[in-house]
Amino acid sequence: MSSSICPTCQTAQRKFYCVDCLSGRLHKYRDLTARAEEERDAQIDKAKGLLETIDRPRVLRARLASLEDSIIDVRQWTEKAREQNEILRSRLIRNRENLRRRRVNLEAAFDYHEVDKDARRENSEPPSYTDLVRSQKGALQLAHDNLAHNRRVLIRELVQVFDIRESIPPRPPNRSSGLLSPVNAAFGVGSVFETLSRRTGLMAATSAYPPSYLPVSHAPSSNSNPSSQSPSPVSYAITSLAFPANPAELANLPLEHVQAVIASFLHFIRLLTFYLNVKLPFQIVWDSGLAYGVGRPWIYAVQGDEDGGWAKYPAPQPLFPPPLPPSSQAPDSEPFEPYPIPLTVSAIVGDQPQELMTSNTRLLPSFTTALAMLQYNVAYLLFSQRIPRPYTLPLSSASPPDALRSLLSLCFSPSEDVGLFSHSAMKNPYRLSAPTNPHRGPKGQSREPFDLDFGELLRVMHAAAGTKDGKSYLSRRKRGHVGDDDWDIVEVEEEEEENSKPKARTSTSSRNRTVSSRSSRPQ
Incomplete structure (x- = not known):
């Protein structure tokens, strides 16, 4: 190895x-x-x-x-x-x-x-006829109560839709923006600014919904002028436009304001009566809309019996302020006709004598009479629903009735009777008689009398407006030239007077021999 x-x-x-x-x-x-x-x-x-x-x-x-x-x-x-x-x-x-x-x-x-x-x-027989009738009456009563409840809900919603509330009375506008201003009538500039400023002030001054609907009184402020310490009545507004109760205050408002607030009020009361199914003593008719597009409202009394004091005014009364006189017309010129009745109105109520107006006239008696008719409609509507009026009798020219306040007391009344009574009710206790005679119930049944006299209401409205119709009525009544039914009695032929003396309440033939001469009252 x-x-x-x-x-x-x-x-x-x-x-x-x-x-x-x-x-x-x-x-x-x-x-x-x-x-x-x-x-x-x-x-x-x-x-x-x-x-x-x-x-x-x-x-x-x-x-x-x-x-x-x-x-x-x-x-x-x-x-x-x-x-x-x-x-x-x-x-x-x-x-x-x-x-x-x-x-x-x-x-x-x-x-x-x-x-x-x-x-x-x-071995019993089928239900008897009385049992069937009793059951049908119960079902009808239940349906009637439900209908009344729905009516109360509808009219309260209607107040909110039209924005009806309490407001501070607007300040009077300048003289250049009144009803008789030819500049505003020609151009409408001042009235537009007045309306806009007033609308803004009303919306800011109105109280909250719904406590504002209750009628309250306002005391004047402590730092106000001593000459203006008297408390002013509460004013109400519809569609944010003030609607004063005193007709004399309407003369201080612009022409467009008065037309708008009356048109809104008429539309409101038309819907209110449609929901409640109530007929009114005075009816509204619209003309063909000569220069206003939608027409102008006129009011007249429906045909009724001889007991209705309001039925003595069948002539159409204008529910709109008088138009302004021509700017070229002198103050001492001849009067002109402010309310020519259109053919559509005369076809319903016939031709009636017209009143004349001069350039220095502020409120005509016919316009004040139309407002009185409107107030009578409101009072009758409250009477038909068993609602007491928010004012006492006798009336005073210092505080005329307020239509909006009365309707608010109806719409927000806690009474269960609202909506039960109507002209179309099938049950006899709830069926209203014709508005031509509100003093009697259906088929002659006794009921609470309607104690508002139209002649008294007319006198108060004319006295508040300062028109001569109310003063002449008082003077004629003091002199004894007014009949029991507020007719002016004029002597007729001597032969008929010797044969039979005319009485205040006689038959229809004797009434025809009595001539109504209402020279100072509007027709």
């Missing part, structure tokens, strides 16, 4: 390795291995020390992630359980409804069976 040379000690060896070198190298390797293990242990201990500081946050984060996963699972399970509960609840509701219906059917069948069995047992 050949020898080999050790590459480490360069000694010839017979084997392929050197025992001494190998043992030394192994010893060296052991030392290195021991040293490396010590360093490794030191690094492991150091790493363990570092890991101990971050182990707790890691555990917390892991636990948080686990809890979030659990919450997601719980939410999903909750949603599924909620859906299942909804399905079960709907099924339970259906089952309960079916059970209730079955119970009702069973009870009805049981009752029918018992009634049928008793009927067969007693």
